[in-house]
Amino acid sequence: MEIRQLKTFWTLASTGSFSRTAELLSYVPSTVTMQIKSLEEELGVKLLDRLGKNVMLTDAGQQFLPYATKILNDVEEAKCVSSQHGETTGTVIIGADEVLCAYLLPSLFRRFREDFPGVRLLFRPLSGQELRHSLREGLADVVFVLDEFVGAKDLHSEFLKDELFRMVVSPDHLLASRSSLIIDDFHREHFLLTDKNCSYRTHFHQSLLKKGADALTELEFHSVEAIKQCAVAGLGIALLPEMALKEELREGKLVVLPWDLSDVSFSAQILWHREKWISPAMAAFIHIAKSELKTEEISAHKRNTSNVIESTKNFTGS
Known part of the structure; x- marks a missing residue:
C-alpha cells in the first residue's frame, strides 16, 4: 500500500x-x-x-x-x-452551501489566493447536515454554515458574522404596498423557499406556524437565483438572507415586506473537527477567514451606526 x-x-x-x-x-x-x-x-x-x-x-x-x-x-x-520553514503549501478542502459560496466567500478566496499562492483550495458545494457530515468523515477540512450557533462536542465552531433575513416580493405584488401585515395576509400566498434540508427554511416554517399560519403553500427550489427570479416575476414571497438580496433591493426589483423576522436569527460560522490536525495551510486559511469576514462585520456595524446617527440628526434638525 x-x-x-x-x-x-x-x-x-x-x-x-x-x-x-x-x-x-x-x-x-x-x-x-x-x-x-x-x-x-x-x-x-x-x-x-x-x-x-x-x-x-x-x-x-x-x-x-x-x-x-x-x-x-x-x-x-x-x-x-x-x-524547513518556507512558503506555505498544501491543499485545503472547503465546504459551504450555495448562499455563502455565492455571496460571502469570493472575496475571502481572492484574499487567500493573493496571500498564499502556494496553497490549493478545493471547494465542495454541500448543504444542510452534509456540511457537518463531511467534517466527521474527513471529506472536508473546514466548512462554512449559515445556522443557529449550536455547539457540538466533536466540532469547533467559530462565529463570523450575524446575518439578517428578509421576506421579499415583486413591487407589483399585492402585499408590496402594505405598511403592516397580519398572519391572515399570507393565506393562499405562495412561499418560495430553499429545500427542506436548509436550516433557516425549517426555522421560518415553524415560526409562521407558531404565529397562527395554516399549512403553507410552498414552492421548493435548490437555487437561490431561481428563488429570486421567481419572486421578481411575481410568483410569490421569498425568504432569503440579506446578503443575497442587496442588488435586487438596490435596483428596486424586490421590496421588503413589513414582517418581523427577529426570531429567525442566524450567523455565518466556520467549523472544523476538533481532532483534526491543523496543517499550516489550514491554519492560514482559518486565520484569513476570521480576519476578512469579521472585518466586514465590524465595517457593516459602523455603517449601520452612522446611518442611525444621521437619521437622528435629520429627525431632530441638528
Missing part, C-alpha cells in the same frame, strides 16, 4: 470524479484507475462504484476512508515538522 494510492483514493472520494482527481493530482485518468484498482486488489474489497459519471464509495470504501485520512494527515504533519 503506497501513500500515493491513499492520496488518490482520498481525492477521488472528495471530488467524486476520476477526471477531476486526475486534474488535481496531475495524472492522466488511466493512472487514477490503475492506482484504485491496485489498492482494491491489495485490500481484497471494492472501494468505489461508478454510477454514470459519478463515483460513490461502497460500504467498504466508507469504512476505509477515515483510516486513509488519518494516515495522510500523519504524513503531512511529519513533513511539516521535519522540513
